[in-house]
Amino acid sequence: MPEGGKNLSALSEAMAGKSIALVGNASSFVETPKTLERHQFVIRMNKGAHIASEKGNLRTDCLLISAFRGKKYLEAAPHVVWMTPKKRDELSVKEIAAMYFYPVPAWEELFAEIGDRPSTGCMGIDLISRRLRGGELWLYGFDFWQSPTTYTGVIRPGPHSPDAEERFARSRVPSSQIVGLDTSSR
Template sequence: MTYQDVDKLCFDLRRVIAGRKISLVGNAASLLSSRYGAQIDDGCVVRINSGVPIRPAAQGRRVDIHCFSTRSSFLYNMGRASWRVRLKRRYFDNAFSVWMSAVERDLCENPQQAFYPIALLDDLTARLGAPPSIGSRALHMLTELTEAEVWLFGFDFKESTSFYRQKENRGPHDWAAEREYAYSLVRDGRIVLVR
């Protein structure tokens, strides 16, 4: 990824965000018992992986930016998700999408596809001491490449399962380090963590 690619990603993010606050929506099942939907939809809505909302009152309805690992993992997870998620498999089609993983990029056939910068991924991996989740990568990208106010919804750092998975996958991530990273951004006044 070149400096021009990073500049284009910054430009595209600013264009989509359009001066709004960002609602970064995680996939914690604990979000389903909330009533944050209208508050989420009030911002530029960023969703991750297969996080198609199934309870609009809790999760909102909209999506502006979709951050996903790889195309193959996204399609695999959508195929294994609950029927309510699979029913809306075209939900992300009109969102600005960002490929967050360093792998399989050479398989991408879309010349307009945006990618999370490898330098940012390397920095965040070093900071956390483990491969970051897509949620942490999205948070890192948004706080490093934009000036927008970021509100986090549905991030409980694996205190609950991912709402769309029938079987939990904790991955190779350090959830305590990811929680501390997010809390450090809260302490710095950079983000708001809604719980």
């Protein structure tokens, strides 16, 4: 972790014992504020908080980011977590002081487990499931690249493995809590 980053224990305390919605960026999921309001803590990823605000749903308690930087992202949520081990050396002192950091050893374990570079969503599932402490994790907008992302309009798994990430998600989150995932063809 870069010097000066926030201690993850504060994020753990904020999530402890709560019903948590982790909102992915799959366009197959059409979110409504009512759907997420039943959860006590809403976590979005990358441009997800800004897409939500464009749709009128402003609720974002935590934002997980891997490539997007700047004031806009630091102000998008009370808690902001830099997920990828990449580009940490490019962050400013102000950015480092304002964020939590997903631990590099956890990233290395996850990489070894799934056999590919984990996506922000996969890292988010890992981060949250390790810190639930009596809470529950629900996934929305995760279809593992079966539909385009909300902010690119493209299906592009990139360096990630959709099948391995889906298996990992199902190992950490009950299928009944992966909302909107069509399991009939799986």
